[in-house]
Amino acid sequence: MTEALLEVREISKSFGAVLACADVSLDLRIGEIHALIGPNGAGKSTLIRQIAGNLKPDAGSIHLAGRDVTGWDTASRSRAGLCRTFQISSLAMEMTVLQNVVLGALGRRGDVFRFFHDPLKDTGLVEAGMHALERVGLRHVARDRTADLSHGQRRQLEVAVALTLSPKVFLMDEPMAGLGMEGSRTMTAVLDGLRAEAPILLVEHDMDAVFALADRISVLVYGEIIATGTGAEIRADPLVRSAYLGEEATV
């Protein structure tokens, strides 16, 4: 109990007659990567949106570092240490790469209402940003316009911004989406090193990455978690095989 930094307790959400999320409970413990997998339409996005604060659950509660954050908005949860990366890169595209990470560092510091303070001349902010870029391997493009980055680099930048926030919990929505073999490998290495800093709730379709990284895996099917366990347990679970992995194995 005490080790869980993020705890989702029996949350439900329905859209009209469609039950998108049925009594879902899961937790994220210190030092782990907990992967959330499930076929398309299983309700992963709905769950992520509820945890991030974009969507309010009909029932149940969400706890972050021991505090009930169910009623909080996105920005408040972010300030409390929940850091989300997006499935589709969500960056300020007209800004430079450095400006994007500096924005993160600024948000982390929390003093955004300064009208005569140039954040790009603030060594603290710039160093925090550059350090984050270094870790994901983007230091050499710091001065480039974000829109000029390749798809893979944008995914990396997304993680770099997350790093500047030094959060308590990472919530990562398909960080590997659209990455090539090489990109996936780099990203896997980055995430692997990250779990020591803060645990990661990882939503991912790339099964190689999931089984390589995850300490625990939860399988979501039709809005319900049908199994939670280690990679080996999940692989062996007959329910999971029929619902999910079985379909892929035949491909």
Added chain:
Amino acid sequence: MRRETWVGIILVLGLLAVPLWALAVDEPYTITLATRVVILALAGVGLNVALGLGGLVSLGHAVFFGLGGYAMGILASHAQSYTPLAEWPILIEGSKSMPVIWLVACAVSGLVALAIGALSLRTSGVYFIMITLAFGQMFYFFSISWPAYGGEDGLSIYVRNEFPGLNTLDPIQFFGVCYVILCLALLLVSKLSRSSFGLALVAARQNAERVQAVGIEPYRLRLVAFVISGVITGLAGALFADLNRFVSPSMFTWQTSGEIMIFVILGGVGRVMGPVAGAIMFILLEHFLGGLSEYWHIYLGALLLGVVLFARGGLIGVLAGREVAHD
């Protein structure tokens, strides 16, 4: 130095050179024209904070322009007729002092911007445009139907207000006052756009979700930007009223909002010097085309269309190239 900086310096110096030349050859009308450019540019600088940096398409900035104007008109008319503005609960006298009038104009515009912003920033896109427009119309009809301050006829102030140590009725001295204020406002906005606040505000325009994800609430950023924007435009309104020594409900019309927006678009949305370039262009067109035909707005419309279709960066964009992310 960057090309945009050079273009800015040339514009600012040019704006100073023209009235000085006019003074030398004794052409007071040209000085008044230059003063008009400066004041309208200031109004545009105000709108540019909301529109350019924050991406807030406000079609209601005439509210602040008009409030500034009426702040001047009301205070000065009471001073002119030696009647107090209020006797209860405290005695408030009118004023003929520019600094006092400016302060009141800024405070009133700021407070109203806070109220309008707090309500209308809950919406976005076309709804935001419509709500700001609706507020503008409310103030317009209110000013028409308030007989105490001239109603439809407006208010005439016979003598220009005073600034310590200056003879403000001398066109070049009044120009100087307005010019200094414009330069200060430009400096302020230039600092603002490079500040932490500016970075977050621009990021919120480009991607609100991103800003929320780093723990910053876009609503608060936009509200502060809207207030700053309203204050600057309000100050311009007070100066405009002093230039004409006349205030009327026409300052509150949606055409006024539209014109302020045209300065910003012609000059270059989000560019610090954009409103200055836009106001210069607007007044030149009005002056030269207006002499040719009463329907000069046709040409203005065509030009605006051209800018929107082919030169998104406005005049500054054409002269100084695409906006570079400064670092």
